[in-house]
Amino acid sequence: MIAEPAIQALLPKWVVPVVPENEVLLNTAVVLQGERIIDIIDASELADRYPNATSKILPNHALIPGLVNAHGHSPMVLMRGLADDLPLMEWLTKHIWPTEQAFAGEDFVRAGSSLAAVEMLTGGTTCFNDNYFFPNITAEVVNTSGLRATLGLPVMNIPTIWAQDEAGYIDRGLKVVEETEPNARIGWAWAPHAPYTVTDESFVRLGDLSEGMDFKLHLHLLETAGEIDQSMAEHGSHPIDRLVNLGLYNDRLIAAHMTQLSDDQVAQTAEAGVHILHCPAANMKLASGFCRVDDLDQAGANIAIGTDGAASNNRLDMFAEMRLASLIAKGFSLNPVAAPAARSLSMATIQGAKALGLDADIGSIEVGKQADLVAIDLDAPGTTPVHNVISHLVYVVSRSQVSDVWVAGKVCVSDGDVVTLDQEAVVRESIKWGLKMHSKQKDKSSI
Ligand SMILES: [Zn+2]
Known part of the structure; x- marks a missing residue:
């Protein structure tokens, strides 16, 4: 028998589901199992409904679809x-x-x-x-x-x-x-x-x-x-x-x-x-x-x-x-x-x-959809105070405020760093390519 995937609850300060447009949910838990979002509930109901769920508290964060x-x-x-x-x-x-x-x-x-x-x-x-x-x-x-x-x-x-x-x-x-x-x-x-x-x-x-x-x-x-x-x-x-x-x-x-x-x-x-x-x-x-x-x-x-x-x-x-x-x-x-x-x-x-023809599966935080999610830490001088979180997401937030990213329920970014690839090795390799391209340009200019 295959074990059921573990249940995880994300507890951000704001959930911006995107569908419906312009909605912001407070005191909300987004519940994930495997690749999908299985529930979106009031945070106060979490312990009763999902007693075995592990919780990730995102105290100053907005959670948006990827x-x-x-x-x-x-x-x-x-x-x-x-x-x-x-x-x-x-x-x-x-x-x-x-x-x-x-x-x-x-x-x-x-x-x-x-x-x-x-x-x-x-x-x-x-x-x-x-x-x-x-x-x-x-x-x-x-x-x-x-x-x-x-x-x-x-x-x-x-x-x-x-x-x-x-x-x-x-x-x-x-x-x-x-x-x-x-x-x-x-x-x-x-x-x-x-x-x-x-x-x-x-x-x-x-x-x-x-x-x-x-x-x-x-x-x-x-x-x-x-x-x-x-x-x-x-x-x-x-x-x-x-x-x-x-x-x-x-x-x-x-x-x-x-x-x-x-x-x-x-x-x-x-x-x-x-x-x-x-x-x-x-x-x-x-x-x-x-x-x-x-x-x-x-x-x-x-x-x-x-x-x-x-x-x-x-x-x-x-x-x-x-x-x-x-x-x-x-x-x-x-x-x-x-x-x-x-x-x-x-x-x-x-x-x-x-x-892309993928809107049945991704693009919003809705029950049944793939858990492609992004947490953004708004605890920064430039994003304080928060009168309207959607306004901040578009007019103020910097990508460096992204803290965690999940794709199909899997953690891909944690605390701002990619965990699925060797980030430093990727950067080192790119520097090598840059040097190779520079030297070729120098060759050209000396001809
Ligand atoms: Zn193009």
């Missing part, structure tokens, strides 16, 4: 600060792609994904949606770190270390899915890079594959205005019209950026059920444009929040991103009630889960 980083390229943390303050295309074609060509093999991806895992976990992110070469290696890191992820299978018409042409990328993606041992915390998505790097033929094939395999289609879309001009010149149509004609503009599509929408396209996008992966820091850093968060939100579209890769952010910090999401939505729409704190928290949790 943050969902809805768009990123985790191994790119190794390129953090490598090329800043440049336009998107120059940044991408002259710096990022050549560096990837020189370095981005299995070892680079392992080191980068591990560093990203440490950065995300210690910052309260429990689930991330990724797109990078060697997703099989990132899957190994997800497996050991205890994180949850949807890993993109990259496709584009540019030869790289991962594949030579679109058919090669698709074959390699299929092989990764077939050969990776199934893990309940890992899902897959097809990840065509962008409309300007993927042909109609491959889009159609990926549409069929996504439907057949029940995967999401993860795409960079309308990141800059230049993308529209290029599409008109090359395909004679706007990228959205092209995707509509190819049968891909629907709720399977998870589209990063979306900074160039007309009024009609805001309504069309909400109606089609396309999920928006909003990356406020990256859009501002690359001066790409502004996602119309307030208009999309009012039209009923599902908006999630992502950091994008650390080469264009330069941090994987979902607390910073929530704050930016609220501030930019207000500043851009000139509407002070746009993206209130509770909505940005939803975008960073349940709405991210919904974009």
Whole structure:
């Protein structure tokens, strides 16, 4: 007979369940067993209802659902600060792609994904949606770190270390899915890079594959205005019209950026059920444009929040991103009630889960859901006094205030440190990669 997993009760000062939005529970125990939340009760009932439960008191803490980083390229943390303050295309074609060509093999991806895992976990992110070469290696890191992820299978018409042409990328993606041992915390998505790097033929094939395999289609879309001009010149149509004609503009599509929408396209996008992966820091850093968060939100579209890769952010910090999401939505729409704190928290949790098709299991603190939880210590001068804990979570809290993180009921961060990976070894390895990349750049400059 298999023993039942032990019951554990978390007793934080505040529980912010996210569903329903804007709710804060006091004197509440969140009861876990195995991977799941089995009960949410008044703390005074705990001893009677669960006499054998072990208790963890979190005296100055808010307990929130784990943050969902809805768009990123985790191994790119190794390129953090490598090329800043440049336009998107120059940044991408002259710096990022050549560096990837020189370095981005299995070892680079392992080191980068591990560093990203440490950065995300210690910052309260429990689930991330990724797109990078060697997703099989990132899957190994997800497996050991205890994180949850949807890993993109990259496709584009540019030869790289991962594949030579679109058919090669698709074959390699299929092989990764077939050969990776199934893990309940890992899902897959097809990840065509962008409309300007993927042909109609491959889009159609990926549409069929996504439907057949029940995967999401993860795409960079309308990141800059230049993308529209290029599409008109090359395909004679706007990228959205092209995707509509190819049968891909629907709720399977998870589209990063979306900074160039007309009024009609805001309504069309909400109606089609396309999920928006909003990356406020990256859009501002690359001066790409502004996602119309307030208009999309009012039209009923599902908006999630992502950091994008650390080469264009330069941090994987979902607390910073929530704050930016609220501030930019207000500043851009000139509407002070746009993206209130509770909505940005939803975008960073349940709405991210919904974009990934995981909202039945994660994204909120509800009975029956996976215990993906984050405790934040608010006992700091900058977060005192607490008039409104949700306001603090979005406008004030720093990721360094994250104390404990659980994913599927398992402790991944304790007292601010990752316990599932050797954090110091991960940092040491990343420093080595940094030195290797520096010396290569020096070689280039001396030629
Ligand atoms: Zn991106």
